[in-house]
Amino acid sequence: MDFQNIENLIETVLVWAVPLLTAITLHEAAHAYTAYRLGDATAYLQGRVSMNPIRHIDMLGTVIIPLILLATGSSFIFGYAKPVPVNFAQLRHLRRDTILVALAGPFSNLVMAFIWSLLKLAVLLCFPGNPFLLKIVNAGIVVNLVLFAFNLFPLPPMDGGRIMLSLLPPHLAAGFAKVERYGFFILMGLIYLGVTTYWMRPVMMLGRWLINLFLYPLLYFLGLS
Secondary structure, eight states: OOHHHHHHHHHHHHHHHHHHHHHHHHHHHHHHHHHHHTTOOHHHHTTOSSSOGGGTOOIIIIIIHHHHHHHTTOSOOOOOOOOOOOOGGGSSSHHHHHHHHHHHHHHHHHHHHHHHHHHHHHHHHHOTTOHHHHHHHHHHHHHHHHHHHHHTSSSTTSHHHHHHHHHSOHHHHHHHHTTHHHHHHHHHHHHHHTTTHHHHHHHHHHHHHHHHHHHHHHHHHTTOO
């Protein structure tokens, strides 16, 4: 690897590091906080209701896999943190609260994508000649929309799978729950085959539409539309 490639890799890491760390940190903290408010203090007692990334970092999912994807020039940046432990038996209303805990993570990513969109607007207005800052805010938007869509994939142990388990009738949920032990491998296979693209694209477009739904009135109010 020549000097130019090393320089490009360092810049890419600097661009994606903060957006990825904040995205997965708030995602897991949102799960932990919601579970705590709904009756389960498991994650809270383990210090997971925290914005400290160190409490959520998984060496493989947070560091090694993203670095490999960045180094190989992958267009798909993927990462994950240590899953938040949830004792579902402690939740006050099992089905409803399981859905709320599962939704908390993806919802936090949607909110962060909106915040990064506001930061992009600020960069375009205040630092229009700074491409590095623009790359960072664009990375923040993309990372959070990817995590929003990816975590809603309806396969356990993903958040979308938890939601599906809570919505299905008990006899169907029991059978679907058995998939969880193989869920990660099934998901990796679907990613390899490109099947997840048919889920990711429309859900990310939905996320973008929801962001614009709130962003455009703000732009109009500021006289920027």
